[in-house]
Amino acid sequence: MRAMVYRGPYKIRVEEKPMPVIEHPNDAIVRVTLAAICGSDLHLYHGLMPDTRVGHTFGHEFIGVVEQVGSSVQNLQVGDRVMVPFNIFCGSCWYCARGLYSNCHNVNPNATAVGGIYGYSHTTGGYDGGQSQYVRVPFADVGPVKIPDWMHDEDAVLLTDAAATGYFGAQLGEIAEGDTVVVLGAGPVGLVAAQSAWLMGAGRVMVVDQLEERLAKARSMAHAETFNYTEYDDIVVEMKKQTDHLGADVVIEAVGAEADGSLLQHIAGTKLKLQGGSPIALNWAIDSVRKGGTIGVVGAYGPIPNAVKFGDALNKGLTLNMNQTPVKRQWPRMFEHVRNGYLTPRDMVTHRFPLEDISEAYHVFSAKLDGCIKPLILPSAA
């Protein structure tokens, strides 16, 4: 089969790989029909995630058709069209029993601090991912869901992570009616977070980024006020001015460890790897939120420490909520919202690349060329 393969930082290619096989009675093999590149994949692509091995196939956003099932699989049949949450989870450990699907304890031998994720290095379990023609799906009775007939494939693939994460981020913000909500980052995650903030009763939604095409999308897709942080000497001061010197009630951090905005932090973190990426967006969140306010962090950070302004967070009495998204927990409600047109994930798809062109796809998405907001990958073009 054909699969995307990591060759070292900034380098990937498509290779012929052996087909995945059933390794556990509850495994399924899925033929991928549509996949996507996530902002999280960029952290791997840039070599920031420890234990990213050469030969690894990335991809945790994918949908497909069940090709084969293990002997204990009851809920899926060969031929079912399924969407697969980016989390690999067992459904039965202490964490899964309590809905913390992204924190499953039974699927990732490499680390206890993070659950299992498809195609996301050995630090999340060493599973090859879905930017490929076929993929092994563990716990087939627990993760995958049959795609509803009415759902568009592009919405389905985005619901496996980016959209679910935006919606989850807004929940982490514990938004109350009338709240002023600031969303840092107008990528796929931030855009859906901004849409979701309104559903939870926000009175005002402001989105911060530096990419004009993304800010334009935040206005059209999420009815948000937008701020290009490069136009202000200090975006935190601007946020204070905008909120009558209170600060935002809620900030949703949808940027993560590769934030721009401080060249020094960027070089120290993502180039010299002296810290686990740059925490500038998280620090902006801490400084922009009002005292006693809440920050929902969905931007990704790895296991290497960051220079976070923890003192400000303490002195301001902040609540910081965060996690990898327990995707499947979001789905029933999100399906309604997509069906009603309240959430419109596929609005943000800008590019569709055949699997064979995935090196270019990564470069375009990583360098944010050509107005790229969300690139999809078509594996079975051949």
Added chain:
Amino acid sequence: MPDDKDIPSAYVKDKRTPTESREELRARIPGWGVDLDPADRPSNHRLHYAPDTTGAHWDFPERQPEKWPREHSIEHAFVTPVFGTAQPPKGLSGVIRKFSYARYGEARLGHWLLLILADRVDAWEEHLRSFATTRPDNPITETGVKAEYTHGGLASRKGRVDARHHLLDPLVVAGPWVAAAGGAVLGVRKLVRAVRR
């Protein structure tokens, strides 16, 4: 005494900035307020005990066969019942990885730094190995730089702060190659001199 209205909200007891009414918001934003009740949001409460809803039909999953001693965090009681089998450790990078897992817990910085080191060693080992195959690594095609021409590299970067660090990216990618080429040239020179002497 200044007029109270000039004093920003933060300094008085109530927010002065008016917000739109529910009706106005509903008219303007599709779906405004459908998730208004925090108790009715899908991830409320964080811990929600519902083991019968997950689809699992086991107390503890059957164990996947372990085909080699699977490296695992020493914070785990054992190798988890299910795990990924992609890219088993090999070569020098494999030795470093196995050592890091065996020696350090996740709380230790050394654990992660060794893994990052192993990643770099792995990339080098694999680049070298690739030269002995019919498909050597090609930094031009593998970095996808072709997209600079096909997808408007220059125009796309106008006025962006991150363009500054894009200048550094080629260095990160090409730097080691250039250094290696330089090293090779020096090495050959030394060798030639040694032979001549």
